[in-house]
Amino acid sequence: MQIRNAEPLWRSYVRRPAAWGALVMVLAFFSACAVTSKGPSVAQLTDGRQGFVIRENPEMDAASRGEFERAVAMMNAGENDKAIELLTRVIDRSPGVTAPYINIAMAYVRTGRTELAEQHLKTALGLVPDHPVASNEYALLLRKGGRFKEAREIYEKALAGFPDYLPARRNLGILCDLYLNDPACALKQFELYSEGMPADGQVKIWIAELRMRLGW
Template identity: 60%
Template sequence: MATIAGYLLLAIGLSLLVGCATAGKAKVEPAEPTPAAAAAAAEPSPSLPAGPSVVHFTDGREGFLITEPSGMDAQLRADFDQASAMIKEAKFDKAIELLEKVIAQSPEMTAPHINLAIAYRQINKPEQAEQHLKKALELIPVHPVASNEYGLMLRKAGRFAESRLIYEKSLAAFPEYHPIHKNLAILCDLYLKDLACAVEHYEIYGQAMPKDQQVKLWLADLQTRRPTASAGMGNGLSVH
């Protein structure tokens, strides 16, 4: 089994490398688990289904685990890792070739579909990118990384209402996945002109990621343009 730990715990087996204002990238790689996450991986609950499943933490931590059955052997994992490195190096055609091979042998994993979509988008093949994002979302509906990438792609295509719907559906299931809050805020601010929505999601993101000074500047600008946009929202950022 491969496990994705969402937000704070990215640790076991299949981890997510997520860009905040840009696309996330799913990457299969060993990572250092927290003791609790390691125990969960070592002793999976017998109540979990055999297929993909999502478990939200109930012990006070903010986050989630996505568990997927993996048929990857060592060679397939190595191919996946090589393809991920090639995407970073902008060798998209070679990455696509490897990822297609990985998917042919392990079609049930979401990460190869997400990374393949990213590679296709980079070479301006949005139809192929959308096909693989839809497949990832068939495997795990409202998958946060797939939803984040799909929402970005839809926004760039001018399909703003669809982008918003994708974001909002994913946030209903994964409200702690903060990159989507940021991207929904950007969508509402710059493209939909829904300033109340923009303020709400900039604030949520800013509270979770206080070191992101850019968001504070954007929120300050938004409040200047419409000082009443965040009136009565009680949980606003302190902007200096």
């Protein structure tokens, strides 16, 4: 059985993998003006790339927007501590926007401060319950901490509301296969993921392996 990479896939679908997390967050903010419903929505990219845009209804002033963009650039450059300083200011001024909480949580994970990361992800999920990106990040954090049952619950709740958010499907499949010994769950999630992401040949290999193990 090959080792599955359970890193958040929503950061690796575009041609420039390091920028995907930033892309999702920035698009989540700048696309919000066109959204009237409360809470996030997930839409396919329309410019030829594979991935998603997360849209919600945030409120962020111009100064906070600029600092948010600078923080994203710092994270992409590996300057996570500096990004945390900027994102803290953004959160202080715009406490109702989920993206800064998610990004600062990612920065805290990268610097080994997982308790602070969990606090900020919980805050994001308090603002928008079952937010797919926040849920994916939180479930990954729980998995890394050995809290597998909780991670599964987070994935399943997010996918109930956002069934097309494929990164969570892939990561739930990995969780079920490698950590929960539930190959049937893993196969189901990988098959659903593969329907939406047929170019991912690695997952097709995992599907074939699981079918052999299950005798299907």
